[in-house]
Amino acid sequence: MKISSLLSVSSALAVANAQQSAYGQCGGTSWTGATTCVSGYYCLTQNEYYAQCIPASTTVSLSSSTKASSSTLSTVTTSKVSSVSTTNSAATSSSSAITSFAKTNGDVFTINGKTEYWMGTNSYWIGFLTNNADVDLVMSHLASTGLKVLRVWGFNDVTSTPSSGTVWFQSFVTGSSPVINTGTDGLQRLDYVVQSAEAHGISLIINFVNNWTDYGGMAAYCTYYGISPVTDWYTNAAAQAQYQTYIAAVVARYKTSTAVFAWELANEPRCSGCDTSVITTWIKTTSAYIKSLDSNHMVTIGDEGFGLTTGSDGSYPYTTGPGLNFTTNLAISTIDFGTYHLYPSSWGEVDSWGNGWITAHATAAAAIGKPVIMEEYGSLTHSDEASWQATVLSTQTAGDMYWQYGDDLSTGETSDDGYAIYYGSTEYATLVTAHAAAMLAKAV
Numbered sequence: 265m266k267i268s269s270l271l272s273v274s275s276a277l278a279v280a281n282a283q284q285s286a287y288g289q290c291g292g293t294s295w296t297g298a299t300t301c302v303s304g305y306y307c308l309t310q311n312e313y314y315a316q317c318i319p320a321s322t323t324v325s326l327s328s329s330t331k332a333s334s335s336t337l338s339t340v341t342t343s344k345v346s347s348v349s350t351t352n353s354a355a356t357s358s359s360s361a362i363t364s365f366a367k368t369n370g371d372v373f374t375i376n377g378k379t380e381y382w383m384g385t386n387s388y389w390i391g392f393l394t395n396n397a398d399v400d401l402v403m404s405h406l407a408s409t410g411l412k413v414l415r416v417w418g419f420n421d422v423t424s425t426p427s428s429g430t431v432w433f434q435s436f437v438t439g440s441s442p443v444i445n446t447g448t449d450g451l452q453r454l455d456y457v458v459q460s461a462e463a464h465g466i467s468l469i470i471n472f473v474n475n476w477t478d479y480g481g482m483a484a485y486c487t488y489y490g491i492s493p494v495t496d497w498y499t500n501a502a503a504q505a506q507y508q509t510y511i512a513a514v515v516a517r518y519k520t521s522t523a524v525f526a527w528e529l530a531n532e533p534r535c536s537g538c539d540t541s542v543i544t545t546w547i548k549t550t551s552a553y554i555k556s557l558d559s560n561h562m563v564t565i566g567d568e569g570f571g572l573t574t575g576s577d578g579s580y581p582y583t584t585g586p587g588l589n590f591t592t593n594l595a596i597s598t599i600d601f602g603t604y605h606l607y608p609s610s611w612g613e614v615d616s617w618g619n620g621w622i623t624a625h626a627t628a629a630a631a632i633g634k635p636v637i638m639e640e641y642g643s644l645t646h647s648d649e650a651s652w653q654a655t656v657l658s659t660q661t662a663g664d665m666y667w668q669y670g671d672d673l674s675t676g677e678t679s680d681d682g683y684a685i686y687y688g689s690t691e692y693a694t695l696v697t698a699h700a701a702a703m704l705a706k707a708v
Contacts, residue, residue, distance in 0.1 A: 265386075265532065265605065265640050265667050360407065360465035362522040365560050368600050371635050372662045372708055375412055375467055375525070379708050383700040384413030384467075384665035386640060388479075389679055391416050391454045392431045398673040399456055403464035405671060405687045410700035411466070413525050415639065415665055416457060418470035418514055421480020423487060434480070434510055436488035442506050444513045451517060458523050467525035469639075470518070471566055472511050474531045482530075495535045495587075498546040508553055519558040526562040526600065527554050533567055535587030540571060543587050544596070551598035562600035565593060566639070569604025574631075575624030581611050582624075591628050594636075601662070602629045602636035606652065608643070615648035619655045626659035635662035642667045642683035646691055653699045657706060664703070666696065 284290045284298040290307035291299050301307050366375045375382065385406070393399055406414060420433040431453050435443045445451060454470075461468050474481030485503040486494050497503050511527075518524050529550050535542050551563045569581070571589040576582035594602040604625045608617050622638060629636035638661060643649050649666070656664045670678050670686035677686070685691050 265607070265642075361463050362461075362465055362467065365522055366467055366525045366562065368562065368635055371630060371633075371660050373601075373635055376465065376522075381661075381703045381706045381708065382412035382663045383696070383703045384411050384415065384637075384663055385669040385696075386415045386665055386667045387669045387678075388417045390414070391418070391457050392420060393673070394429075394431065394449075394453065395674050396456055396460075398675075399460045400464075401673065402669070402671055403460045403466050406466050406669070407464045409687070409692075409697050410704055411696070412700075412704075413467045413469060413663060413665060414461065414669075415469040415471065415528070416454075417474070417479060417531070418454060418528075419473050419479060419481075419510075421473075421484040423480070423484055436480070436484045438488065442488070442509075444510060446513075451514070454514075455517065458518050458521050462521060462523035466523070468523055469526050469528050469564070470514065470524060471528040471531050472514065473507060473529075475533050476531070495538055495542075498533075498535055498538075498542050504546075504549075508550070511550075511554060512557060515554065515557045519560060524561050526564050527558070528564050528566040528603075529554075530566050532605065533565065533588070534570075536585065538587040540584050540587055540589040540592065544589065544593055547593050547599065548596055551596060555598050563598060564601050564603050565599060566603055567593065567605075568640075569602075569621070569625055572624055572628060574628040575620060577617075577620065579611075579613060579617070581613075581621070590625070591632065594629060594632050594634060599634075601634050602632075603639040604636065605667075606638060606641035615643050615645070616651070618648075618652050622652060622655045622661060623659055626661045630660050636660075637662050638664040640665060640667040644682050646685065646695065649695055653695070653702075657702060664699075 283300050283302045284307070290297070290301055299307060362376045364377050366373055368374075369379045372379055372381060387402065390399060390402060418433075420431060422432045422435050423437065425435055425437055426432050429449060431449050433445055433450055433454070435445065437443075458468065473485075477483045482494055482497045485506065486492065486497055489500060489502045491497055491500050491503060515527065529547060533543060533546075547565055554563050567588055567590070568586070569590050570586045571584040572582050572591065574591070590602070590604070593599065602625065604621070606618050606621055608615050608621075618641070625636050625638075638652075638656060641649065641652060641664065653664065666685060667683050668679070668681070670680060670684035672678075672686070672688075678684070685695060
């Protein structure tokens with residue numbers, strides 16, 4: 265998902281036209297494309313980053329429980345720097361440290377030597393925190409809740425060199441060679457996340473690039489290398505060479521860490537208007553490259569699950585319009601398990617539609633013989649998520665990870681995009697703590 269936004273089912277990087285197509289982006293920070301929609305659709309502002317053309321008949325309401333906080337964690341870090349020595353933090357914080365690599369086991373996974381179903385969550389911002397105590401607090405809360413897997417951004421791309429103290433991982437500055445930042449305000453921040461996760465018994469899915477423009481993403485590569493349209497990123501030799509260089513740098517740091525659950529190619533890769541072979545070829549090439557660097561860890565795609573004939577009702581998410589074929593890509597030998605996301609309101613569907621989406625992906629993955637996880641999901645009302653979780657429990661879905669985890673840190677509340685569920689809240693008790701326990705209790 266975009267950090268603080270909903271999703272569109274057509275290209276979010278559309279060129280400027282007179283009117284935007286159905287479900288396309290029509291506004292938001294730095295958006296330069298069309299701001300009006302085709303007949304029968306209107307431009308709904310989701311937040312400051314994103315607006316989308318949705319059907320005129322669609323009604324999106326926020327429940328009274330949806331938080332309205334504007335608190336975000338941006339690339340420019342404003343939190344206090346208050347490092348915690350390893351003698352008081354991750355190195356000695358937990359007796360449940362992970363001692364073995366996660367692996368697939370039929371339709372499920374074995375984590376730290378135990379085969380079980382699990383619940384997890386997403387925290388894109390945790391690698392950008394500058395206070396070690398905040399990282400440890402999050403990890404301890406996840407562990408005490410029974411959450412097993414945390415998905416984090418392993419990228420933070422910038423197009424100008426930030427001031428000292430601002431966290432960034434890779435720069436694409438015109439006139440200079442790309443720089444991978446291994447300093448204290450660079451990948452050393454991700455180092456601590458991995459260290460803390462390993463000590464607290466939390467497994468990490470680490471993502472290498474964003475389809476969206478948040479924290480740089482593919483667009484940062486495209487601006488630097490003069491690639492247009494952005495969909496050509498998947499086939500541009502220079503961009504792919506640097507992408508692999510970055511992957512190699514990150515993998516080298518953690519290839520022996522048992523905290524890494526899996527490497528992930530991209531956050532929600534799409535290639536709207538492309539033949540599905542474009543992304544399939546990119547997946548084969550990139551996943552094989554990662555496996556050549558690291559045979560210890562699993563590799564997954566990070567896609568939304570588009571392009572699925574199993575259980576299809578003919579709605580757009582089931583089509584190959586975004587340039588993906590779920591079953592073809594999952595069948596690639598160097599992809600260990602499948603991912604899919606679920607945001608019905610962003611795709612012009614009602615929340616109850618999501619139960620069929622969950623069942624369809626579980627059925628398709630079982631036919632291929634690999635596990636599948638619902639890697640991101642969220643409803644603006646939250647109340648409908650309980651039904652999805654019940655469907656997860658009733659199907660061969662190995663794990664589910666809600667978007668997104670919320671907590672109260674030294675700098676205040678973490679990012680709230682309307683989907684966040686905060687540790688200690690009533691919703692957290694019912695939708696997170698209780699469901700995590702139910703997943704762990706499910707017989708394998």
